[in-house]
Amino acid sequence: MTVRVGVLALQGDFREHAASFERAGAETVLVRTAGQLEGIDVLVIPGGESTTIGKLADRFGLLEPIRTVVAGGLPTLGTCAGMIFLATGTTGPEQVQAGVLDVVVERNAFGRQVDSFEADLDVDGFDAPVHAVFIRAPWIAGVGPGVEVLAEVEGHPVVVRQGNVVATSFHPELTGDDRFSRLLLAMAGER
């Protein structure tokens, strides 16, 4: 059976995520309304601008439906802005968040764009390092119980998993590395 992946398409690099999941054998739907969440097996919150994605999700009635499906166990991936969107809080001013991943995120923690970087990173569960691109990236400042840290940079968590939710500070969708997409498809297969 083909796995159906919903990619939140309010703003950001949702097409790159959709392309990655399609390479991994899934079919994809771009999600802009609550109705489009129905019948999906995986949810992706893409990279982009977290304040924009949060505001649009709130204004167009997507926030509660997303909370419901993620709480219901839907395998969910968030990258960079997606990680911020899924988290319960930030160290900065309040912004709209789904609050389904029990971590506090520090936005732009590595600095502004001049400090954006790429580097090879060991991630627990992957055989070979991930070539990770960090763009005005967040790190995780605090994790709740039940959150596994799968990778760190300079002692700060940058990949975490809590049950059905996986989040990365960097952008696997930009480098053609489909291992996170395949991980989410495998999680969907185990349900």
Next chain:
Amino acid sequence: MDKGTDLVKRGLAEMLKGGVIMDVVNAEQARIAEEAGAVAVMALERVPADIRKDGGVARMADPTKVEEIIATVSIPVMAKARIGHFVEAQILESLGVDYIDESEVLTPADEEHHIDKWAFTTPFVCGARDLGEALRRIGEGAAMIRTKGEAGTGNVVEAVRHMRKISGEIRRLHGLAPEELMAAARDLKAPFGLVREVAGTGVLPVVNFAAGGIATPADAALMMQLGCDGVFVGSGIFKSEDPGPRAKAIVEAVTYYQDPSMLAKVSRGLGEAMPSVEIDTLAPEERLARRGW
């Protein structure tokens, strides 16, 4: 850890896709833009409509203003430098701006040479009227392209012209035989390597936004349906009657650009758009898009 790579520079533009970048001249406007859902703000001294009205030399914004804006918002901050004015770009980089717009809206500092953008860690966005111009800028290191349009007019016709030109030229290249590509590069006055790349992929190697003359949610959605990755709005917001709601409506139009009933909904009751200009009434020297080559 590698900083300032192509991937990192072009990557930030990827994150801005499907979003609206708004011109702001102070911290208060930046706050309104962020609140409306802008993905980034562009810091400048005067919006294009005022530059057009006031005349004189338009330069990089005052560093104090740029710093105030950076301190006010959490979203990326861009700022404009004059074409060829690499020292303005150095100053903007030192202030920590996230993207530099080498912009024809400001008065060019060099009529022959654009900035060597490879020399910077900060990425650059540049305007283009056609594919050759886009590829020359990418050849100089630009990590993002935008249409030039005709800034400060509230008239989208030039942005449409530039986007259609670029898309049409890409489609034409995509169908060429390998032996035809050198002549195409000659005609486009573009680097051969980039011409060959675009002929192969059928897309620009960097993100391409619309800019210049966008004044309404429908204008923004038009540019998105024509294939732009996102939209810059200059004077269109803060020269309109009621900037906050218009800014929010344009953000929503860029997300729901394919949904006419949603576009009708967000377009209601926004008050007067910015004062507009018919392009034919501009003297050649008033056409900002003709600056740079």
